[in-house]
Amino acid sequence: MNELNTAVLVIDDEEMVRDNIEDILVPQHQSEEQSYIDSAMDILFDTQKPLLTRTRNFPSFTVEKASNGMEGVKKVQQAVQSGKPYAVIFLDMRMPGWSGLETAMEIRKYDVKAEIIFITAYSDRSIDDIVEQAGQNVGYHCKPYAPEEIIQLATKAVTDYNRLRNLERLIESISNIGWKRNQLDSLLKNILDQLAGSIDTDMALIGKLHDNFTYEKVLSIGALEEKVNLSELINRVKNTPIGNNEVVQIDELVLARLDSYSVFAILKKQERLKTEKMYLLKLFVQNAAQAIRNAELNEKLMQQEKLSAVGQVIGMVMHDLRTPIKNIRLITDLVREEGNGSELIDLIDRSAEQASEIFDDFLDFIKDTPVHKSPVNLLAAVNEAVKMAEGREGVESISIHIDIPETLTIAADESKLRRAISNLVNNSIDALYNYSVPNAQVAIKAEVNDNKALLTIRDNGPGIPRDIIKTLFEPFVTKHKSNGTGLGLAIVKQYITAHGGNIEVSNDSGAVFTITLPID
Incomplete structure (x- = not known):
């Protein structure tokens, strides 16, 4: 707990005023001789002692005095340098040498926090004039004054000063x-x-x-x-x-x-x-x-540590699973060579390919694998991404509209771009199906703006919950999903950023993902 600062400085050219304010704020204790007399009177007349000790209801002020502005400013400077600034400064307006206003302006060069209260018999300056020239942290009171007024002014100023200092430290x-x-x-x-x-x-x-x-x-x-x-x-x-x-x-x-x-x-x-x-x-x-x-940095560091630990485990598991998954394609090729090809074999191929790509996604994300760009027809990439969702639960009840110029070509890593789009489309399908949205739709649109491709994927579902929308692209952020790892959108974000692009999400009668990608 910091000690209350009750230091007061009185700057006035009249000694009587300086002493009077000091006597008001620091009442002189009775003399030792007077104490003896009071004790003797108590014994002689058997005066009853009070049950409660009377205490002052205002702070215990310490008061220093200066007879002119220059002396006062010097005291302020020394107090600040010693780490014991004044909380309140009572300042006369009219003084020989520096006026009160000039003194206040000089004080503010060394202390902008002290509460300055002008005490003057003259009202030839409006408070607006004083504020304009001396700064806004000032008060104003006219002479003559009552002792209670000085105590009230000093108490309020000290309270405000210390409350603001405590808030400042916090x-x-x-x-x-x-x-x-x-x-x-x-x-x-x-x-x-x-x-x-x-x-x-x-x-x-x-x-x-x-x-x-x-x-x-x-x-x-x-x-x-x-x-x-x-x-x-x-x-x-x-x-x-x-x-x-x-x-x-x-x-x-x-x-x-x-x-x-x-x-x-x-x-x-x-x-x-x-x-x-x-x-x-x-x-x-x-x-x-x-x-x-x-x-934010602390949370990202914790996420990275968590991701690193998870990544090591996933990496080992995927390394072991990757070979048998890829061997499925070799087996189906052998089956076809023997004349036993069928639609079921084609489905096994597609499933194995998707599983392999999921593994690649995780491994690329963990290793932050760089992209390898080549010319990619955006419409073809989107069509492939949508085709990958054909076997997803609920997709048959959802209308998917694609509006992309046939000739729009961008420089991209086709596999990573297709998987990123597929992830966003799958998320929309899941949200529409899980919430049983009537007339469920996904609209995918692209246009060129300022040599950049602007791709939007929009659905008419419930939208992104407000409590996760700001952190949606961070790892392990998911809500109301029965499946998923919480890494899908983090992977999408990483892929788009690696392409030199940007992805944003908003709610507009459903979720809207906006991807900006450079064409070249």
Whole structure:
């Protein structure tokens, strides 16, 4: 538990004011002589002792004083250098030499976190003027003042200062802890909740803004997504000039960004945030983004370790099974040579070939085998992939539409491309059949755009569950499937990436897989 910082600095050219504020915040203890007199009176008159010891209901302040701005700034500089900064600075507005405003501006060169409270008998400066020149982390109170007002101002300022320091330490710690993603999301949500409270809003979220300005929510608090037009919000973000590692406020929108991660906050009132709170938003984004990256890297490392162990076992098993599977084709060829060929033999051949390709898929994935490109007719590759699904359960009740130009040719590894497409088609067939979708359809379409082939595989099934759509292409991610290894889509992703392409998934009245492949 960090000790409460209750250090106060009073900068005023009037000694009486300096001493008065000190006497208010640090009441002088009664003298030793007075204590003896009080004890004697208690004995003589048998005064009853109180049952409860009376305590102050405000912090135990420590107070230092400076008679002018230059002396005050020097004290601030020394306090920061020694690691014991002031929590609160009471500052007179009119002083010989540096004015209070000039002093505040100098203080901010060394300390942007201290709560500055102007105490002045003159109201010739509006709070807006002060904020504009001295920064937003300031308060303002007019003389004459009552002792209770000084205590109240100092207590609130110390409370705010220490609450924000504790939040700051918590924020700084999150990027250095090895969290699992679900644990991290819970912690970030809690911190975001506290941070939102400090800037007086109940709606905020962490989002990831991709290069094409599509929006991906990481987490949120409040009813932001229900009350705010997200399309309009993204447009505002797109049109907001903000550099990396910056925080800006435009009207009620506060935006902080680091790389692709952003924090949006919608304020209840269109008031300028104090510098301190803008700083905390910036700090939160920095550490939250780093923590998310760390969690993602940690999960990928665990997946790789898991995959490596599984891969070694699978590799040994497949190595042993590969030869007998491939020998099936030799046996069927011998049967045909003896004149005993039939459709049943052809089916055995196709089954053996598919089994062999499945083995090849796993082994290629584990070894990250490079692709070998050659000109491939995309329509022919898709037709072959669809043909491979002919014996799949439920395929007879599903309508498959193919819309691909006959002459569309791309540079690809034909076997790997065909198997990737086959995997996606099989997934669609399984989803449509398992959910008994009426009028079940799979639509496969390709077109050329900017010297790239855009291939979409779309079905009218239930779509991808929201809780796995972001991690769908990672190993061992599967849901509501009675069969499958959880590696199929990871293999597809690896194949497409190896071709220099990209694959994305979305839901649009069913699952939509979009593959982009270079033509050359």
